[in-house]
Amino acid sequence: MRRRSAADSDDDSLLSACSSSSSSTDEDDINCRMAPNWCAYRQLIEKRGFRLDTCRDVKQWYQHYWEMMSSQGQHVSRDLPGYTRACSIDDENDLCKDAGLPENLFRGSRSLDGKKVVIKAVHLRSHEYHVVKYMSHPQLRRDPRNHLIPIFDLIEVPIDQIAFIVMEEWSPQLITETPCTLRLFLGCLRQCIEHVVFMHSHNIAHLDISIRNLLTDYNSHYSYIDFELSRRFDKHPNPRISTRRGTELPPELERGESTDPYKVDIWALAMLIIRACSMSGYNIPELSPLLKAMLNESFERRPPAYYVLNTFDSIAQGISEGRLQRSPPKP
Known part of the structure; x- marks a missing residue:
């Protein structure tokens, strides 16, 4: 059994301070x-x-x-x-x-x-406010994986x-302006993945990851917004949901079945990457095996967020410097 640390105690105190009281509402x-x-x-x-x-x-x-x-x-x-x-x-x-x-x-x-x-x-007692307040705490803002706006x-x-x-106030850059090099584009995708790793490490599922919920400050910083559907499953080691809300719904929710909320994010993250590549014009065939795994019909077989990030980093490191400097092809 892992020994509890001071950081664990701090996290428990933070959870207590920010916990939602909406159970009876x-x-x-x-x-x-x-x-x-x-x-x-x-x-x-x-x-x-x-x-x-x-x-x-x-x-x-x-x-x-x-x-x-x-x-x-x-x-x-x-x-x-x-x-x-x-x-x-x-x-x-x-x-x-x-x-x-x-x-x-x-x-x-x-x-x-x-x-x-x-x-x-x-x-005041919404899931969105609870999640945003929690992630905005100075202790969590210092975490480099936290890309909250x-x-x-x-x-x-x-x-x-x-x-x-x-x-x-940030803007939807991928819709209005594409990152000018593949290196910058990969940096955008990495922040999208890393923030999911951060959220999941704190038992938070976004549940509405999509291109329309991704903003930038035009200085190579990216963030998800709209945590209206988000939940923190701090008291549920194996949570399940069956809600059919969100932009990128996995097949099991479309069928009305229950699923792992974290694997909903993995499916939606894969769809975000696919749509971002399509909109930007960047072709990254090396990502195909990873995306295929993230879009597995069986949610139990979709990889966890930390695996997605590690695999993505390995793929990015294997891309040549000359290719990283290239701009997207002109339409």
Whole structure:
């Protein structure tokens, strides 16, 4: 039997501090998407050092964008819905919600330095808040495997059973811009795999890994978002789930059977890698045997995350330097 260490005790204390108390509360009620009255929480959020975007902020953003594009010799129409909407409101200090975001998200900035943020409203006892709060603890943030998007603040409003996750604004690079060399692309994939290793080592299953839930800061850092379906199975050594939610569902869930939640992530991770290669144009045939194993019809035979990472590293080390420097083929 392994001897318990000080780190184990610290982890137990952290678990106790962050544990969810939702067992007696209806799962759908606490894990559904929130639609808060943002105006009602504006003052509280400002006291914590963050500003929700106003009509003035939105118009200034568009004006800066047009100036930047003009300096690059590009012409962009000024008849854009976001700008038109901001101009249609008389008071420039009124909040200006981005119509392209769901009701649980609001764009803003950090008062200290103007850094752009996205603020997400969640139920105080939701799985998402429990998981994000746990992974944001300084003890876990120091783990180099933890690629959680920077969380600037967690604002709790117990009386309303709501919490606000203030995160740095990142972008979906693989959709808008492909990493310029195979080395950078492999670095992106490695972070995707390594963060799964980190989560699984702390009994967390993401359960909705997909391209659409992968963001970047454009400085070669990548992170998953949207932990709405995520769970921490700290009291279940062999957990099973049968929910048919998520973007990349394995065949056993499609058939209505139960499965290992960690192996759901392995299936979805393989699909993410396949879609990323397809979208980027990078062809990496050496990954085929690993991906085949990750997509095994039998979830028990899919490899664990740490095996996927070790195998991926071995494959990447075998790729020649000249090939690592290549850019994706032009369409």
